[in-house]
Amino acid sequence: MTMQQEIYLSTSKKQELTDITDKVNSIIKKSKIKDGICNVFAAHATAAIIINENYDPNICLDLLDALNKLIPSGIWRHDRVDGNADSHLKSAILGPGETIPVKDGELLLGQWQSVMMAELDGPRSNRKVIVTVIGDVK
Template identity: 35%
Template sequence: MAELKIDTNDANEIIDISNRINAAIPASFSNGICHLFCTHTTAAITVTEKMDPDVKHDIIAKLDKMIPAKEPYYLHSGGNSAAHIKTILVGSSLSIPIKNGNLELGPWQGVCLCEFDGPRSRKVKVVCQKLEE
């Protein structure tokens, strides 16, 4: 198992970590499954468009509109209830096929860490499982 450390720079940010995950896949792997788990309650992990930065902006803008930072009915004293809600909606884990030693993603896809309460230092666990050929 590998662990990636990702330092975020903004309160809300989407960072492509695909290359870092590919680098964490053991050299002995040909085909299998890569399981990813984000170990935080205010950051998430997803697959999305990696080429156009406007897509990342649009995702954050829509989530902010759907889930405002402050609501009178939020009870959590940490002031980051919106970040917790966004994380639940986006998710904390992924499983992606490995083919020829790399993540088998579409040409426009990237695995992205979604920061909702930054800037912070985040961790993503990477577990690779071989499949019989």
């Protein structure tokens, strides 16, 4: 069985990480799929989906700081078009999606792992994340 649903998020900062683990697990429960896989996909060129720790908020800030040091703004050819080349590059490195195992109707994540959408060119309204759950209903 397959189920697909969209999550819409609004962001308030230029860069931020939003924990969407509970929203994704809610979609899995609604699907009634017990065992399988879940793909979470950001349908944008300047947003990404990551799995990382969210228990300590400093990890999220450290990740954004590291990205900003690796990929500074204002020095890329695309900046002449709309000034957000660094956002595109960061998104390409992080990637638009993650696929996570589903066990007993929930994401099979490690103790400290969360699924997060990385906003890299905000603030934005209506960021679309597509959640696809594939598996067996038992």
